[in-house]
Structures are given as structure tokens and as C-alpha cells.
Amino acid sequence: MFGDNHLIVVDLGFGDAGKGATVDWLCAPETGLDVAAVVRFNGGAQAAHNVVAGGRHHTFQQFGSGTLSGVPTLLSRHMLVEPIALAAEARALTRLGVTDPLALLHVDERALLTTPIHGAANRCREDARGTSRHGSCGIGIGETAHYALDHDAPRVADCLRPDVLRRKLIALEEHYRPLLAGSAHRYDPVDALVETYTAFAEAVAILPGDQLAAFADRGRLVFEGAQGVLLDEWRGLHPYTTWSTVEPRNARAMLARIGAPGYILGVTRSYMTRHGAGPFPTEDAGLAIPERHNGTGRYQGEFRRGHLDPVLLRYAIDACDGIDGLAVNHLDALGGIGTATGYLTADGYVDRLKCGAWQALGHQQRLTELLSDATPVLSELPADVPGYLEERLEVPVVVTAHGPDRADRTIRVPATA
Template structure:
């Protein structure tokens, strides 16, 4: 079907089916000859549900090709949380994956997310009260923001205990007495250093040349986390993630090995959102079951709404364009409607313009527009595929009418999408 490397990208607010799409691409049934799954953004807050061969797992840091025995490369753009990674490894082993940690390669330049970051993240979000941003409470924002100003701990530091100890001490001191260690009781920093030494001995920490080595063995699948509408620079502030979700980082990694890629966008037949933030087509009467998506203690409720072709087109443009679409949840009853415009106090809006990269004022203006507009809903035909292709001017190459791997169907020939 697709002969180049593949970037898998969620075009919504997350939960569109990236993990299940990656699992299928890695499977023997698909026949793509995948050598590795490369994670290019996010961290332990990811939740990619895969159901295959009677097994279900919610992938966080491991790539969603793990059930197929495909190695994962956590790139330098990942935020790595070793404690959660160890826990996920145990769950995968219980599901029959032999020695899951042996499938991991981790770029030593990747930032470490520590219990200190997590505690600070939750304290900050709790302090916002009813004005929460919608954090997952996994320390992602604190990890990224601290590294902008200070010498932050990285995965390679786990191989240098003295360096790691000094960085963790500085990190704890930065966040103040509620989080900093007390020398009069015990010193958890030393416990962390020892734990991270064991982590470094159990995984393969690699340099920047690993991507090229894996690419020489076969096709790479770049698995994104979250959704473009939550992107740190393209999402709707302040309800965004501290992560570049659009494929800028994946394309930069591919440029290092001078290799092109096919970008596959993923969308549902209806729209969802976890937690706070603008959601023009939200409809509380929609009760489509979501067995793997529930209310999170920090994220808040799982929300449902009608398909929004305005936001989908915006996500495609903000991503620099895509080559094909995967449409999931065709088995769900759907809502029968999609937004094709917004009614605003100044008239009808049928397109959102991506602003200059890193222009937060523009993103805040979009947030205001989405918060104060009403969707113009249009009935969707019984077969939504041709309608979506015309509306988004993008070929649909894969569909899913159920949660299992076997529910995925390619609908384009190799020549059409190569």
C-alpha cells in the first residue's frame, strides 16, 4: 500500500484511534515490513488503546506495535517517565509480551519526567480550581517548562549518578519546601538515583544514529501522541499540551536520514475531547459508549460532539498537509451531523486560519471564537466516506468499523497512495 515511512497523526483532540492504526500497520496482515515504531512527542500521559488477538492494552510510552513484537524508539522529543515505563512493562509481560523492555531503545537526550515534576504539576492544576487547563497530571508541562530555563535531567544522566543527583537536587529545590527533600528525615533523591540506575541497566540507551540504523532494516512508523488540536502552538490556548503534536518533529527526524514520509491523519466519525477547553459541536445528548475512555481525575470528563469539518481542515493545514486519512468508529451509531460553519456575532465562519508558528495571541483569538460561536450542522450521508473526502480534499485510505485489529480495512490501492 504505502511504500515510504509513515507518520500517524491524530487530527482531533486525541483518542481518535492512533494506537489501533499503528498496531494494524505493524501487523503481519498489513504486510508493511515495519522495523520500528518511533515516538516523536508526548510522554507517559498518552493512552493509545489496542485490541488484538484477545488482548487489550492502553499504550503510554511503549509503541503500539509492541503486540506485533516491533521495537520502539523513544526519540529525543519524548518525555520519559521510568517508573511508569516499568509498570507498563509489567502489564505487557502479563499479556504475554516476552521481555518488553528488550524492545525499547531510548535516545539519551530525551528528558526525564520525575515524581517531582508530577507533584508540581498536580499542585499547580489543583490551585487553578474551576479554571483548570485540563492537565493529565503526569508532569508533562513541568518537565517541558523546567527544561526551557534550567539544566534538566535526561535519560543519559541515568548512566551518570553524580550528575543526575545534582540535577535532581536542583529540581527539588526549584519547586520549594513542599517537594524538596528533608535531610532530617530521609533523602528520596538518592532513592530516585538508584532506581534510575537500575532503569538504565534494563533498557538500551542509544545515540542519535539509532534512527538511521532502524531505517536501514525496514519501514518506520512515527506514532504521534495527543491530537493536533491540543498542539502547544496550534491548539487553543490555554487548553493545550506542552508538546509539538503536529508532525514538525517527526519530519525533522526524517530529514536527518534524508527520507520522505507519508502522513496519515486519523479521525473518528464524531468528535471527542477529554477535559476542559472549547468544543463547539459538543452535545450532551450523545451517549455513544466509550469503554476505554472515562473521566480522569485531572483531565475531567470525556466529552462527545458532532464531527467538525472546520476543525479537521484546520488540523490538516496546521500540520502542513497530510497524504491520506484513516477513519475510525464507523461501527458507532454516529450523530448523523457535522459542523460545516460557525455562526458568530460578526457572521458565518467556514474556515479557521492557522497563524504564524508560536503566535499565541492568534491561538487565543481562535479560542475566543470557538468559545462564543454556534456550529452550523449539516446532515452527513449514510456513507460518510465520499462526503468526507470531498469536504477535506484528502483520500481516505483506511477505515475501522470496530475496536479490534481485524476491524481495519484498507480501501485504496498501492498506486493510489504510494
């Protein structure tokens, strides 16, 4: 179906579109794609990729969503690695019958470490924002990325060098001491963290530099994105964004360095969702669509639902500099769903959103303001949702899903490379 291409799976919405379930299906033996590894190319422990397969359910955070099929995971240098959460996730996977999950894990030594210190700082800032929260998960992703801009930040390689790690953690703690003074947010002492991270280094394979070519020599790679393009740090609706490049430029660059071809598979639901604050033009609180695995988060906020929005999906595709195929999930949940043909805005009727230059935050802020007050022009959603999206987005729908289970996914049409 995909030729000899490696696959890059990216969410075209605000997240929660079914990336993990799609990756799980791609990695399943019955799909026959001979996947050698799942490569995580952005985000960190804030991911929540729900996979249901053969009676087993797991919410993947840092492990690749091919783990239930025994496919190894490579956490690339673009990941923000949280070892304590990784250990907890490994225990959960063991209970599901995965033998020695940590043996399937490979981590680039250059990846940044997200620590409990970052998490405490993150939650402290969100508390201070009150009703103006950005929708953070409270794990410390933004703090990890921001601190590393101007400081010698802790990295995975430092877990092999306890003295270096201790020095960096002490400096991190001192940096955040004024912010956390008097805060209720607590974390383990530095010495305890060093002990934990040293044990992590002994339990997983930490790779020196880029080892992508070695994995590609063994078979197909599936790059699993986190979050959604509409939350991208440079292309998303600022300031309700993540400190992570969600669109696939980093995955493309990794493949380019080894001279390998890639196929971009964009993922969407048959309707739109958003977890947390920010503009959501087609939101409709009256949509009674059950949600098994997402609820209200203390920092992230409520799980919101809206009608299908090809205008935003087209914008996300443009932000990706194009995609090759679509996976459409949740086709079993179409009752009462409409589709947006455009918006009524302060600038008049809009049916196409311009994607600004990369890193043009001023454009993103103006787009956020425009969409915050936009009224969608809705029409009835055609019964053939995949065909409708192909017509509107000019991209073939190659995978469809009529339920949450791996068995609910099917190939729709052969994809062209």
C-alpha cells in the same frame, strides 16, 4: 499501499481518535508493511493509546503500539521519558504474553526525564487553578518541558551517571520546594529515585544520539504521535494545550536528516471527542455513544463527545502543512451524529479557520475565544462518511475501522505517495 514511504501517524482532533489502534494495525504481520520500529516523536507517559487485538487489550503510554506484534520502540529525543511508568507498562505487557518488553525498547539519551517531582508540581498547579484547570493529566509533562527551558534538566543519559543525576534531581527538588511546601503531593526521596533510574539504565538500550538511520535500514518506520493537533503547543487552542509539538514537523525533520520519504496519515473518528476542558463547538451531551476505554480523569476531566467537525479537521490539516491520507475510525458508531458545515460566531458565519503563523499564540488565543462561543450549523451526516470527508477535506481516506479490534480495520483505496 504506501509505497516505500515511512509513515507518520498524527491525530487531527483533541486526542483519542485511534492512533494506537491504527499503529497496531500497520505493524501487524498480516498487513505486510515490514515495520522495523515504531518511533515516538512527541509527548510522554500521559498517552493512552488503546489497542485491542485477538482478545488482548493494552493502553499504550510510552511503548510503541506495535509492541503486541513484537515491533521494537524507539523513544526519540522529542519524548519525555518516565521510567517508573515504563516499568509498570512493561509488567502489564508481560502479563499479556509479550516476552521481555524492555528488550524491545530503545531510548535516545537526549530525551528529557519526567520525574515524580514534576508530577507533584503539575498536580499542585492544577489544584490551584480550581475550576479553571487546563485539562492536564497530572503526570508532569508541562513541568518537564517548562523546567528544561531555563535549567540543566535531568535527561535519560544521566541515568548512566548517578552522581550527575543526583545533582540534577536535588536542584529540581529545590526549585519546586516553595510550590510544594504544605502540599499533599508526595514523591520518593532523591536517593531512591537515583536507584530506580540506575536500574532503568541497566534494563533498556540507551542510544548515544540519533540512531534513526540504523532502524530505517532494517525496514519501514512508523512514527506514532501522541495527543491531537488541536492540542499542539503552538497550533492548538491556547491555553488548553500541551507542552508538546503534536503536528508532525519533528517527525518530518527526523526523516529529512536521513534523506527518507514520509507519508502523513491523519487519524480521526467519525465524530469528535475531547477529554478535558476547552472549546468544543460541536459538543452534544445527548450523544449516547458508548466509550469503552475513556472516562473522567481526576485532573483531565470528563470525556466529551460531539458531532463530526470538518471545519476543525481542515484546520488541523492546515496546521500539519498538509497530510497525505486519512484513517477514519469508529464507523460503527454513527447513530444520531451530524456534521458541522460552519459556525455562527461573533464574527459572523465561519466555515474556514485561518491557521496562524507558527508560535503565534495571540492568534491561538483569539481562535479559542471565537470558538468558545461558536454555535455549529449542523446537517445530517451522509451514510458514506469516508466519501464525505474526502470531498470536504480533499484528502483520500485510505484506512477505515468499524470497531475497536485490529481485525475491524481495512484498506479503503490505494494511497498515492
